[in-house]
Amino acid sequence: MSKYTEDDLREELKTKQYEYGFYTDIESDTFPVGLNEDIVRAISLKKGEPEWMTNWRLEAFKSWKEMIEPEWANVSYVKPDFQAISYYSAPNSKPKYDSLDEVDPELLATFAKLGISLDEQKKLSGVAMDVVVDSVSVATTFKKTLGEKGIIFCSISEAIKEHPELVKKYIGSVVPQKDNFYAALNSAVFSDGSFCYIPKGVRCPMELSTYFRINQAGTGQFERTLVIADEGSYVSYLEGCTAPSRDENQLHAAVVELIALDNAEIKYSTVQNWYPGNAEGKGGVYNFVTKRGLCEKNAKISWTQVETGSAITWKYPSCVLKGDNSVGEFYSIAVTNNFQQADTGTKMIHLGKNTKSTIISKGISAGKSQNSYRGLVKISPNADNARNFSQCDSLLMGNECGAHTFPYIEAKNKTAKIEHEATTSKIGEDQIFYCNQRGINTEKAIALIVNGFSKDVLNKLPMEFAVEAQKLLEISLEGSVG
Amino acid sequence: MLKIENLHASVDDKSILKGINLEIKAGEVHAIMGPNGSGKSTLASVVAGKEEYEVTKGSIIFNGEDIEDLAAEERAHKGIFLSFQYPVEIPGVSVTNFMKTAINETRKAKGLEEMPAKDMLKLIREKSELLEIDRKFLSRSLNEGFSGGEKKRNEIFQMAMLEPQLAILDETDSGLDIDALRIVANGVNKLKSKDNAVLVITHYQRLLDYIVPDFVHVLYNGRIVKSGGKELAHELEEKGYDWIKEEVNA
Ligand SMILES: Nc1ncnc2c1ncn2[C@@H]1O[C@H](COP(=O)(O)OP(=O)(O)OP(=O)(O)O)[C@@H](O)[C@H]1O
Ligand SMILES: [Mg+2]
Numbered sequence: 104m105s106k107y108t109e110d111d112l113r114e115e116l117k118t119k120q121y122e123y124g125f126y127t128d129i130e131s132d133t134f135p136v137g138l139n140e141d142i143v144r145a146i147s148l149k150k151g152e153p154e155w156m157t158n159w160r161l162e163a164f165k166s167w168k169e170m171i172e173p174e175w176a177n178v179s180y181v182k183p184d185f186q187a188i189s190y191y192s193a194p195n196s197k198p199k200y201d202s203l204d205e206v207d208p209e210l211l212a213t214f215a216k217l218g219i220s221l222d223e224q225k226k227l228s229g230v231a232m233d234v235v236v237d238s239v240s241v242a243t244t245f246k247k248t249l250g251e252k253g254i255i256f257c258s259i260s261e262a263i264k265e266h267p268e269l270v271k272k273y274i275g276s277v278v279p280q281k282d283n284f285y286a287a288l289n290s291a292v293f294s295d296g297s298f299c300y301i302p303k304g305v306r307c308p309m310e311l312s313t314y315f316r317i318n319q320a321g322t323g324q325f326e327r328t329l330v331i332a333d334e335g336s337y338v339s340y341l342e343g344c345t346a347p348s349r350d351e352n353q354l355h356a357a358v359v360e361l362i363a364l365d366n367a368e369i370k371y372s373t374v375q376n377w378y379p380g381n382a383e384g385k386g387g388v389y390n391f392v393t394k395r396g397l398c399e400k401n402a403k404i405s406w407t408q409v410e411t412g413s414a415i416t417w418k419y420p421s422c423v424l425k426g427d428n429s430v431g432e433f434y435s436i437a438v439t440n441n442f443q444q445a446d447t448g449t450k451m452i453h454l455g456k457n458t459k460s461t462i463i464s465k466g467i468s469a470g471k472s473q474n475s476y477r478g479l480v481k482i483s484p485n486a487d488n489a490r491n492f493s494q495c496d497s498l499l500m501g502n503e504c505g506a507h508t509f510p511y512i513e514a515k516n517k518t519a520k521i522e523h524e525a526t527t528s529k530i531g532e533d534q535i536f537y538c539n540q541r542g543i544n545t546e547k548a549i550a551l552i553v554n555g556f557s558k559d560v561l562n563k564l565p566m567e568f569a570v571e572a573q574k575l576l577e578i579s580l581e582g583s584v585g
Numbered sequence: 586m587l588k589i590e591n592l593h594a595s596v597d598d599k600s601i602l603k604g605i606n607l608e609i610k611a612g613e614v615h616a617i618m619g620p621n622g623s624g625k626s627t628l629a630s631v632v633a634g635k636e637e638y639e640v641t642k643g644s645i646i647f648n649g650e651d652i653e654d655l656a657a658e659e660r661a662h663k664g665i666f667l668s669f670q671y672p673v674e675i676p677g678v679s680v681t682n683f684m685k686t687a688i689n690e691t692r693k694a695k696g697l698e699e700m701p702a703k704d705m706l707k708l709i710r711e712k713s714e715l716l717e718i719d720r721k722f723l724s725r726s727l728n729e730g731f732s733g734g735e736k737k738r739n740e741i742f743q744m745a746m747l748e749p750q751l752a753i754l755d756e757t758d759s760g761l762d763i764d765a766l767r768i769v770a771n772g773v774n775k776l777k778s779k780d781n782a783v784l785v786i787t788h789y790q791r792l793l794d795y796i797v798p799d800f801v802h803v804l805y806n807g808r809i810v811k812s813g814g815k816e817l818a819h820e821l822e823e824k825g826y827d828w829i830k831e832e833v834n835a
Binding site: 544 | 658688747
């Protein structure tokens with residue numbers, strides 16, 4: 104990855120219109136709105152789940168009923184009416200496909216419009232994709248190659264049936280059902296998602312990738328992802344999202360759990376591009392996500408994210424550094440424009456000795472948006488020689504947006520070393536004029552400056568994702584200055 | 586090539602340029618000198634198209650075209666280059682990447698294809714050698730942490746890369762050590778031809794020993810109050826500006 108420079112990125116860069124405002128009409132079978140025990144049971148039944156899973160969901164639902172929506176985040180919005188949402192929706196044209204030819208042509212057209220034609224993606228980047236459209240996986244590719252190495256990469260529904268011992272052991276082990284309001288809701292009603300298991304000592308030969316989309320009016324989406332890297336294994340996992348534009352708010356509350364056993368490494372990269380609402384702040388996706396990884400001895404988890412979408416983002420990918428010498432990393436670019444609000448950051452929980460964490464957060468705010476970084480670094484009493492380095496940079500465009508940093512540090516061990524750096528800068532007229540004078544127009548100049556600002560994080564992304572991410576940065580900031 | 590007529594410009598209603606007349610023909614070198622705050626950099630910015638400044642009267646004609654309504658990047662595409670007195674930093678953007686973008690944007694504006702990577706590398710090699718710039722330097726973030734002299738040398742490197750028709754060098758000599766001054770001046774001279782022109786803004790005669798001007802102008806209080814040959818620069822170096830101010834105020 105290091106050889107892929109910013110220059111290469113620019114090479115491939117073409118400005119694109121935000122053209123994701125469309126909606127595919129795939130006949131779907133959707134539950135009536137509302138949420139109660141019967142609905143939870145029905146979801147489980149519909150998915151043909153074993154009893155233990157149904158009970159697990161019901162337990163979660165019970166906790167959720169007692170919980171209240173958190174209000175501490177620096178965002179304001181009209182709370183979703185959880186009884187006005189339909190909790191299940193699946194494309195009708197099921198069975199699983201062996202080849203793309205069998206896939207609903209309308210769906211393929213949708214992908215083509217998104218510029219993520221499966222065919223191309225497969226060929227060009229050697230990515231096996233588990234495509235999640237409206238909660239049910241309709242295509243799984245490259246399964247064979249992975250199968251030969253003993254790697255399991257399938258939908259979580261399938262895993263519940265085919266690999267119950269793994270799911271039973273690990274689901275909820277990092278994010279317990281009652282962890283928080285949204286996680287509890289997800290645990291009760293999760294529709295689908297991805298499951299991945301890398302056996303001992305195996306290095307996954309390709310980037311695993313899932314494209315999430317939301318595509319049904321009024322259907323909240325509740326994805327559940329579980330990635331388990333067994334001892335000494337390695338996997339790089341990509342998650343990318345786009346959503347059709349819609350007038351009413353769409354709720355998304357995903358849970359992602361990562362487990363890195365001794366000496367294992369997981370890289371989890373996200374490019375998130377959900378509909379942010381229009382320039383007046385109308386519509387847009389509410390994105391309340393719980394992402395957490397657990398590191399055993401000498402294990403490493405890296406979260407890299409590029410967040411450009413959603414009206415509201417509430418997201419704190421975290422690492423629990425349980426094993427000695429384990430490493431947690433968080434690299435983030437969060438862009439907000441117009442009326443978007445993002446409250447995002449990370450938690451690094453140091454439990455083991457000699458544990459290390461790095462946080463690099465780049466927030467870019469334009470328009471009337473609000474962009475907050477919220478980070479917690481916690482060093483427990485037993486975590487001798489723990490180290491953390493945090494850097495939080497904010498870039499402001501215009502005078503009406505806001506950038507906020509909330510770093511929390513709880514150090515209960517005297518040997519801890521914690522460094523925190525923060526900067527705030529503005530794109531200056533002088534910088535823009537300098538670029539203009541060299542023949543670079545203002546739009547391009549902003550893209551250049553923003554990419555420069557984000558470089559430390561962009562460089563952490565796998566190549567094909569970095570290109571996508573850079574495009575998204577340009578699209579998100581189009582027309583944001585002068 | 587460049588014809589400035591009765592140019593008045595102001596910023597926030599404060600009048601800075603008060604009737605500038607200047608004609609620069611292809612193949613010529615002009616120098617502008619003048620006390621601090623007289624409007625030299627403002628003139629350069631106005632010609633380059635900085636929007637902050639409002640042209641209230643007069644015109645700027647470049648190759649027969651009134652460029653008043655052209656955006657700064659359009660003027661750049663037509664071949665106007667400004668070496669900044671205070672080059673700005675752009676963190677995270679390497680000199681190479683910046684130049685590549687600048688060149689390709691200019692080509693795009695002219696309806697040309699992007700420059701092939703091979704040619705780009707060749708051009709970079711050639712021009713960095715001309716200005717004796719270590720190529721490692723070019724992967725650093727633009728102007729970030731550059732010394733004063735490095736910034737100026739980098740400005741001229743950019744000029745060499747872009748090969749403008751009209752180069753305006755705003756105090757490019759300040760901050761350069763003696764060797765660097767020679768290298769930079771040598772670079773400018775090598776790029777000189779009968780088809781292009783240079784306007785140097787400077788406080789010191791020293792630079793003009795290397796880049797020899799055909800005309801020297803004195804800018805004072807927003808006007809060109811005196812013009813002459815290269816000997817005028819020597820005179821100013823010796824006597825300062827008081828006698829000029831007296832002449833003007835008389
Ligand atoms: N953006 C601005 N806002 C307010 N005043 C300005 C602005 N730009 C220039 N001026 C004023 O206009 C006058 C001319 O400035 P300019 O930078 O053109 O001078 P100069 O001749 O280049 O001086 P120096 O030799 O010190 O570089 C100064 O009084 C300066 O303060
Ligand atoms: Mg000046």
